[in-house]
Amino acid sequence: MPGAELGGKRLDFVQLIVSGLANGCVYGLIALGFVMIYKATEAVNFAQGDFMMLGAFFCLGFTNADFMGLNFWLAVPLAMIFMGILGYVFDWGVLRHMSGQSQTSIVILTIAVGFILRFVAGTVWSHEPVSLETPFAGVNLDFGGVVLGVNELLIIVVTIILTVALFVFFSRTKLGIAMQAASQNQLAAYYMGVPVKRIQSLVWALSGVVAAVAGILFASKGAIDPSSGLLGIKAFAAAAIGGFGSLPGALVGGLIIGLIEPLAARFAPDGFAGVARIAPYAILIIVLIFRPGGLFSQTQKKKV
Amino acid sequence: MTDKNSPVLRVDNLESYYGPIMAIRGVSLEVREGQIVTVLGANGAGKTTLLKTISGVMDPEKGTVVLENEQIQGEEPDRIVNRGMVHVPEGREIFPLLTVAENIAMGAYTRSDQQDINRDTEMVYSYFPILKERMSQAAGTLSGGQQQMLAIGRGLMASPRIMLLDEPSLGLSPLLTEEIFAIIRRLNEEQKVTMMLVEQNAAVALGVADYGYVMELGRIVMADDAATLAASKDVQEFYLGISQDENQRGQRRWKQRKTWR
Ligand SMILES: Nc1ncnc2c1ncn2[C@@H]1O[C@H](COP(=O)(O)OP(=O)(O)O)[C@@H](O)[C@H]1O
Ligand SMILES: [Mg+2]
Numbered sequence: 389m390p391g392a393e394l395g396g397k398r399l400d401f402v403q404l405i406v407s408g409l410a411n412g413c414v415y416g417l418i419a420l421g422f423v424m425i426y427k428a429t430e431a432v433n434f435a436q437g438d439f440m441m442l443g444a445f446f447c448l449g450f451t452n453a454d455f456m457g458l459n460f461w462l463a464v465p466l467a468m469i470f471m472g473i474l475g476y477v478f479d480w481g482v483l484r485h486m487s488g489q490s491q492t493s494i495v496i497l498t499i500a501v502g503f504i505l506r507f508v509a510g511t512v513w514s515h516e517p518v519s520l521e522t523p524f525a526g527v528n529l530d531f532g533g534v535v536l537g538v539n540e541l542l543i544i545v546v547t548i549i550l551t552v553a554l555f556v557f558f559s560r561t562k563l564g565i566a567m568q569a570a571s572q573n574q575l576a577a578y579y580m581g582v583p584v585k586r587i588q589s590l591v592w593a594l595s596g597v598v599a600a601v602a603g604i605l606f607a608s609k610g611a612i613d614p615s616s617g618l619l620g621i622k623a624f625a626a627a628a629i630g631g632f633g634s635l636p637g638a639l640v641g642g643l644i645i646g647l648i649e650p651l652a653a654r655f656a657p658d659g660f661a662g663v664a665r666i667a668p669y670a671i672l673i674i675v676l677i678f679r680p681g682g683l684f685s686q687t688q689k690k691k692v
Numbered sequence: 693m694t695d696k697n698s699p700v701l702r703v704d705n706l707e708s709y710y711g712p713i714m715a716i717r718g719v720s721l722e723v724r725e726g727q728i729v730t731v732l733g734a735n736g737a738g739k740t741t742l743l744k745t746i747s748g749v750m751d752p753e754k755g756t757v758v759l760e761n762e763q764i765q766g767e768e769p770d771r772i773v774n775r776g777m778v779h780v781p782e783g784r785e786i787f788p789l790l791t792v793a794e795n796i797a798m799g800a801y802t803r804s805d806q807q808d809i810n811r812d813t814e815m816v817y818s819y820f821p822i823l824k825e826r827m828s829q830a831a832g833t834l835s836g837g838q839q840q841m842l843a844i845g846r847g848l849m850a851s852p853r854i855m856l857l858d859e860p861s862l863g864l865s866p867l868l869t870e871e872i873f874a875i876i877r878r879l880n881e882e883q884k885v886t887m888m889l890v891e892q893n894a895a896v897a898l899g900v901a902d903y904g905y906v907m908e909l910g911r912i913v914m915a916d917d918a919a920t921l922a923a924s925k926d927v928q929e930f931y932l933g934i935s936q937d938e939n940q941r942g943q944r945r946w947k948q949r950k951t952w953r
Contacts, residue, residue, distance in 0.1 A: 568787070580850070583770045
C-alpha cells in the first residue's frame with residue numbers, strides 16, 4: 389500500500405531528525421566549551437573532545453557495575469565536579485605558567501593533552517568501547533507510531549536546560565558578567581580589580597563541566613571509547629560555523645552539523661553514501677566562504 | 693583618621709622597564725588627601741607607565757609605592773583596587789559589548805555591600821545623567837565623550853580613596869574636555885575623591901589641579917603648585933598656548949632647552 393509506506397517514511401523521517409538533533413546537541417555542547425575558552429583566554433582547546441570523553445568515562449567509572457557501581461544520579465554530578473576541577477587545575481597548574489607563549493605552542497600543548505587523556509582513559513577504564521549504564525537505556529516512548537528513544541529526548545531536554553542555565557549565568561550573575569568583561573577587554577577588567585587569571589581558570593572549570601555533560605549525553609546513546617573524543621573535530625567545525633566567538637552560534641552550528649549528517653546519508657544518491665561523512669566540512673567551507681566570520685559573527689572587534 | 697601630614701599616595705624612586713627599555717627613571721611624588729595632583733608630560737614621557745606601575749598593572753624594578761602608609765608596589769591590581777585606589781585608563785577601555793549599566797556594575801567588582809553599591813550607582817548617574825539615559829545600551833555604541841564619562845563613572849564605583857586618571861581629554865573636543873574637567877572638579881570637591889591626573893593638555897589640567905609635576909623621558913623635571921607652574925616661563929612656552937600642529941616642534945625645542953636642570 390503506497391499510502392502506508394509514505395506514512396512510514398514520514399515517521400522514519402521524524403526519528404531521523406530527532407536523532408540528528410540529539411547528535412547536534414552533543415556537538416553543540418562541545419563547541420560551547422571551545423568557544424567559552426577561546427573567548428576568555430584566546431586559546432583553542434583541541435582537547436575539548438577528549439575532555440568530553442573523559443567526562444563520560446568518569447561517569448561510567450562511578451556508576452557501571454564493573455567499576456564503582458554508584459547510583460547513576462550520584463555519578464553524574466560527581467563526573468561534572470571532577471571535570472570542573474580538572475579544567476581549573478589544567479589552567480591554573482599548566483597554562484598560567486605559559487602566559488606570554490605563542491598561541492601555537494598552547495594549541496600544540498592541548499593536542500598533546502588530548503593524546504595523554506586518551507591513554508589515561510584507556511589504561512584506567514578500557515581501551516574497548518564500553519556502554520554507560522543508565523536507568524533509561526533502551527527505554528523508548530511511542531508517540532502514535534513515532535518511536536523515540538528516551539535517551540535522545542533527554543539529550544535535547546538537558547541541552548535546552550543547560551543552555552538556559554548558561555544564558556542566565558552569563559547575563560545575570562556578577563561572575564558571569566565578569567567573565568564576559570574579561571573576555572571583551574582583559575586589561576580593563578584588570579583595572580577594575582577583576583582577578584582575571586582566576587576568572588580564566590573558572591572558565592576552564594565551567595567548560596570542563598559542560599564537557600562532562602556532553603560526554604554523559606553522548607555515552608547514553610551508545611558506547612564510549614578513548615578515541616570518541618575525536619568527534620571534537622566536528623564540534624570544532626560547529627564552532628567555526630557559528631562564528632567561534634558566539635555561544636548561541638556554537639549551539640546552532642552543532643545542530644546544523646547534527647542534522648546534516650543523517651540527512652545527507654538519507655538523501656545522497658546511490659553510491660554516494662559516504663557524503664554524510666564529509667557533509668559537516670562541506671557546510672563549514674560554504675559558510676566560511678559566504679560569511680567568513682561565521683553565522684553569528686560579532687561586529688565589535690575585541691580588545692586584548 | 694585622616695592625617696593631614698601623611699600623603700594618601702607616596703611614590704619613591706620608582707623605576708619601570710619594558711624589557712631592556714627603562715621607561716620610568718626614578719620618579720618620586722606625593723598626593724595628599726583631597727588634592728588633585730597633575731603629572732604633565734609630552735607623548736612618550738612615561739605618564740601611562742607611571743600610572744600602570746602605581747596601580748599594579750606593571751611591577752616596578754625598584755622603588756616603593758605607599759598607599760595610606762602601606763607599601764603596595766608589585767601587588768596584584770585586584771588587591772590594590774580593594775585598598776581604595778582605582779585607575780581610569782588611557783583610551784577609556786570600556787567593555788564594548790556589555791551594557792552601560794553592566795560596565796558600571798563591573799566597577800564595583802571588588803565590593804559586596806549591595807546597599808552602598810546602589811547608592812553609589814545613583815551618585816554616578818547624578819553626575820552623568822546621559823549614562824542613565826543610555827544604561828541598557830551596549831557601551832561600544834557610545835560616543836567618545838560618553839565613553840570617557842563611563843570610564844570615570846565605572847572607576848567611581850570602586851568607591852576609591854584616590855583615583856588615577858590617564859588623559860581624560862584624549863581625543864575629545866575642547867567643549868567636551870571642559871565638561872568632563874568640570875565634573876572631575878565637582879567630584880573632587882563634593883565626593884572628596886583625591887585625584888592623580890595625567891595629562892598632555894596642561895592648560896585644562898593646571899586649571900583644576902592643586903599641585904603639578906612635569907615629566908620628561910621618564911623623570912620628574914619640575915614640581916610646584918599648579919598656579920606657580922602655570923605662571924612659569926617654561927611651562928607657558930612649551931605647554932600652554934601652543935596650537936596642536938605646533939605641538940611636535942614645541943616638544944623638540946623643549947628637549948633641547950631643559951633650563952631647569
Ligand atoms: N608596551 C610597551 N613596550 C615597550 N615600550 C613601551 C610600551 N609602552 C610604552 N613604551 C615606551 O615607554 C615610554 C613611555 O611610554 P608611556 O608611558 O606610554 O608614555 P606617555 O603615557 O607619557 O605617553 C615610551 O618611550 C614608549 O615608547
Ligand atoms: Mg599615555
